[in-house]
Amino acid sequence: MQNEELYEEIDSSQSITQRYLGLSLTKFLSLIFIVLALGVYIGVLLYGTNSLEVLFELQEYENYLQSETSRLKHENAELQREYFELKEISAQ
Numbered sequence: 001m002q003n004e005e006l007y008e009e010i011d012s013s014q015s016i017t018q019r020y021l022g023l024s025l026t027k028f029l030s031l032i033f034i035v036l037a038l039g040v041y042i043g044v045l046l047y048g049t050n051s052l053e054v055l056f057e058l059q060e061y062e063n064y065l066q067s068e069t070s071r072l073k074h075e076n077a078e079l080q081r082e083y084f085e086l087k088e089i090s091a092q
Contacts, residue, residue: 017028045051 015025017023
């Protein structure tokens, strides 16, 4: 009989979080808040406006480099043609 009364007293004095998780309600809520805040912070770091701006700037820079490469190849072909024409003229 004493054991049953003791269990009933323990059950009624503990909160749900203490019974199932072993944490007081304030500690449990604090832990939940910390986990949510950390999740939001990491989400902003990964998917925030800074990340998008950097991505767009890198894509723009990549397009610039590709067009610059194409322009330099064309310029190189022109200069090589001119070089070989001059070399042919000097050989004659």
